[in-house]
Amino acid sequence: MTDAILVLExxxxFRGESFGAIGETIGEIVFSTGMTGYQETLTDPSYKGQIVAMTAPHVGNTxxxxxxxxxxxxxxxxYIVRDPARVRSNWRSNRSLDDELAxxxxxxISGIDxxxxxxxxxxxxxxxxxISSASTNVDALLAKVTAxxxxxxASFLADVTTDETYVVPAVGDKRLTVAAIDLGIKGMTPRRMAERGIxxxxxxxTTTYDEITAISPDGVFMSNGPGDPATTDHVTAVLKQVLEARIPYFGICLGNQVFGRALDLGTYKLVYGHRGINQPVQDLTTGKVEITAHNHGFAVDAPIEGTFETxxxxxxxxxxxxxxxxxxxxxxxxxPAFSVQYHPEAAAGPHDAAYLFDRFVDLMQVSTSSTGGGL
Incomplete structure (x- = not known):
């Protein structure tokens, strides 16, 4: 096992052992509190630019x-873990986490506190x-980190978004059509909508408003994604056109922050963010408390009580x-426009917030019935 170091700015x-590829990497160090779902965490595009530390001590067992x-x-x-599993044990597993990282x-890095x-x-x-397992020269790595x-x-949309439009067909009878803007979308999200006949x-x-309306959508969706929402000028401008046209809108994560910007609200960086699948959120419209899946380091600045003008x-x-x-x-x-900062598709995670996709369907159906069809 190769020695490795983790150096903070x-x-x-922290000194430990290599885990995954041998080499060197630099990014923002964050932690995730999920006890499971590490494969979904690793493949979530919202983590682009970040080095993720798992708070669960034992990782890789499945x-x-x-x-x-x-x-x-x-x-x-x-990726940072304390105690990587020595043996994988799951009937669907066909390779180890260490091998996939490599x-x-x-x-x-593994073996740190x-x-x-x-x-x-x-x-x-x-x-x-x-993190470096290619060299254990702390001073040299620290100089690279601080630079x-x-x-x-930061903006990573060009890295994570799809190169061209693709269609996820409705499961069963098609009821509605949605234009989903990929800011770093997770695969489960369009599947959750497809399950509802969308x-x-x-x-x-980079999609324009005219390209959106060309498919005559019943609604527009903006996904999760990485980076600073203050850099999303293009998608914010497009969303403003969507809102001006009164097209039903639903956004999650970065899509929530873009919605906030379109409403002339500010955004700001959280101290350490919310990452994991056990975050308690209250729906103020119903009073219900939900356990939800999060991955965000920025938030919208808005008054919690009362209303605000947009x-x-x-x-x-x-x-x-x-x-x-x-x-x-x-x-x-x-x-008909709303958004949430978390991940209602919950892959992995609790399903408490799955009703939000139904809420989006209801908004689109009401809008379609009042206008006599899509755009």
């Missing part, structure tokens, strides 16, 4: 299979860091995180 050093990929590849820029050239790392990040915030760009101001046209982040009429915060009162959902009151 504030000079904190190996890797070919069915649970949420996208075409692993997106994390590095095959996809993902540099990782991930509890100490997590407490450090909770106290000081997510920060740049680097690296921060997540604030034909989903997954379109690149260019499209009054809006309100619909969901809030019970851990820290971060805004987790928005809606317009006078037209």
């Amino acid at each position: 504030d000079g904190r050093v 190996g890797i299979n070919d069915e649970d990929f949420e996208s075409r590849r692993i997106w994390v820029d590095g 095959a996809q050239d993902v540099v990782g 991930t509890r100490a790392l997590t407490r450090h990040l909770r106290e000081r915030g997510a920060m740049r860091g680097g 690296a760009p921060s997540m604030k101001g 034909e989903v046209h997954v379109m690149p982040a 260019p499209y009429g009054p809006g309100r915060v619909t969901h809030v995180c019970l851990n820290d009162n971060v805004v987790e959902g928005l809606a317009l009151l006078d037209q």
